[in-house]
Amino acid sequence: MKNEIDSKFVLSVFEKMRQHGEKQEEKYVLGGLEAFTDFDGYTLFIEDALVKLRFGFHNQYDFEYAKEEHFEQFMKKMSAIDQNY
Template identity: 50%
Template sequence: MKNEIDGKQILAVYEKIIQHGEATDEGKFYSGLTAFSDIDGYTIYLKGSGVLLRFGFHNTYHLDYEHDKHKDDFLKKLSNILNEV
């Protein structure tokens, strides 16, 4: 999983969702993904398709998911949003 996603890509998708997403109780929702951050803003999250991506200091991230299909679907949504940026 390490280095499968570039930190700049994560940030670009996060910004796109924050700017163009619809406000929900969890954060902003856009194209199947929800973006939000912790209180201090140092850690950002992308959530969707049964996956939670946590991105923080030093461009490190962690993906939480139960099945590879969830991860694959999440990465496809990430890629689709990146293609819009």
Template identity: 40%
Template sequence: MKNEIDIHRALKVFNKITQYGEKRAIESDDDGHLDHDYWLCGMSAQTDHDGYTISLSDAQASLTVFFHNKYQFEYPTNDALDNFLRRFNDIENYQAQ
């Protein structure tokens, strides 16, 4: 299965999560300082310190978008990827209340 995704769609999902999601503190693996992520509709959104790399993840799968629109999926099964992509639809259709 070839994993193709519209990067602009991923960026819109990322923006919606950071705009409407719950901000949570997480411990950074690198320096021990607290970083943060955002959580919405079962999906987490994070960015690196310079904002060039973003990460979207749920309990089983993740998508990392790098500089110049390169990206990498990580998932254990095709079902996990399908569930992850369904969350994209949920977030795209999310209406703030």
């Protein structure tokens, strides 16, 4: 399943999570989402219990989720972070 997402939006949400989120070990937690990077920082991850977003080099990304409604809820959380912080 392919979902279109703006790379600037993803990077903005990730940075806001780093700035305003609660750091728990290597993850930042904010608005019901967790954000972290791989060991070299080239791939970032934003996830909740039902959806995982992997965003990597050259703006390639991949979502993992079981139901479309989970994806929609995830995107609402990301939008809330982007708008409120």
